[in-house]
Amino acid sequence: xxxxxxxxxxxxxxxxxxxxxxxxxxxxxxxxxxxxxxxxxxxxxxxxxxxxxxxxxxxxxxxxxxxxxxxxxxxxxxxxxxxxxxxxxxxxxxxxxxxxxxxxxxxxxxxxxxx
Amino acid sequence: xxxxxxxxxxxxxxxxxxxxxxxxxxxxxxxxxxxxxxxxxxxxxxxxxxxxxxxxxxxxxxxxxxxxxxxxxxxxxxxxxxxxxxxxxxxxxxxxxxxxxxxxxxxxxxxxxxxx
Numbered sequence: 001x002x003x004x005x006x007x008x009x010x011x012x013x014x015x016x017x018x019x020x021x022x023x024x025x026x027x028x029x030x031x032x033x034x035x036x037x038x039x040x041x042x043x044x045x046x047x048x049x050x051x052x053x054x055x056x057x058x059x060x061x062x063x064x065x066x067x068x069x070x071x072x073x074x075x076x077x078x079x080x081x082x083x084x085x086x087x088x089x090x091x092x093x094x095x096x097x098x099x100x101x102x103x104x105x106x107x108x109x110x111x112x113x114x115x
Numbered sequence: 116x117x118x119x120x121x122x123x124x125x126x127x128x129x130x131x132x133x134x135x136x137x138x139x140x141x142x143x144x145x146x147x148x149x150x151x152x153x154x155x156x157x158x159x160x161x162x163x164x165x166x167x168x169x170x171x172x173x174x175x176x177x178x179x180x181x182x183x184x185x186x187x188x189x190x191x192x193x194x195x196x197x198x199x200x201x202x203x204x205x206x207x208x209x210x211x212x213x214x215x216x217x218x219x220x221x222x223x224x225x226x227x228x229x230x231x
Contacts (some may be wrong), residue, residue: 004157036222043117044205044222090158102171103220105158 002027004093006106013081013113021076021109023091033074034092034103035065044090050074061085086113118142119223121206127229130196136226138189138206145210147189148220149181152203164189196230203227 007022025031035047048059055067065076074091091106118141128134140147149161163171164183178200180192189206207220 009155034219043119043224044207045117046219046221049219102160102163103158104160107155107157 002093002104004091004104004106006089006091006109008109009107011109011111013111015083015113015115016080017113019076019078019081019085019111021089021091021111023074023076023106024072025074025091025093025104026072027093032094033065033067034094035059035063035074035076036090036092036105037087038090038108039087047076047089081111081113083113083115085111087111117221117223119206119208119221121204121223121226123226124224125227125229127231128193128196129231130198132196133192133194135193136191136204136206136228138191138223140187140189140206140208140221140223142208142210142221144208144221145186146208147183147186148207148209149189149191150205150207152205152225158205162191193228196228198230201228201230 003026005024033050036044037047038044047063048057048065050057050067056064058064063076063078065074067074088108088110090108092103094103120139122137126134146165148163151159151161160173161175162169162181167183167186178195182190203225205225206223209220
């Protein structure tokens with residue numbers, strides 16, 4: 001069965017620090033990969049996605065992620081975080097198995113950025 | 116605002132009550148989903164509807180009963196729930212249920228359910 005693993009459950013950073021959140025998935029076929037973010041009290045929203053092509057994808061708010069197929073990884077990065085980046089981040093994978101859309105989510109990483 | 120609304124935003128119910136959660140999408144999508152979000156656990160996909168037809172039921176107990184009367188509306192009917200069913204229930208929609216354009220899902224704000 002497919003699964004998604006996020007290595008850090010809680011991350012605490014100071015403003016301007018660099019961020020990298022790990023995400024690994026288990027599925028041997030073609031996958032589509034996503035990072036979603038949930039700000040406090042708000043709905044889940046898409047941060048960035050990878051379907052094909054350049055494995056380095058750029059998303060909103062200065063975030064980027066790199067798909068490394070050989071490592072089954074899709075880590076999220078940001079060179080300099082801001083207090084407003086405090087949120088919970090979810091990695092998700094979709095394989096299209098079964099012919100319909102099915103997202104498998106990781107457990108999430110809660111990021112706290114201190115001023 | 117994602118174009119997906121959910122009501123109510125908060126619900127407290129006893130184990131013998133019957134209640135329903137409502138989801139509405141204004142995006143012209145034809146696939147809708149129910150997820151359960153519990154603390155410290157990954158989002159769990161509960162049900163998938165494509166063109167108003169249920170295409171996945173992820174071993175969800177029968178005390179949860181979904182209904183999709185049309186492509187814009189999705190309900191989750193609840194009865195005789197257990198305290199462990201307390202969670203945030205999220206609705207999502209996507210353009211289709213298969214194909215590249217279908218993969219992006221748009222989420223509603225969720226209903227925070229507490230079962231007492």
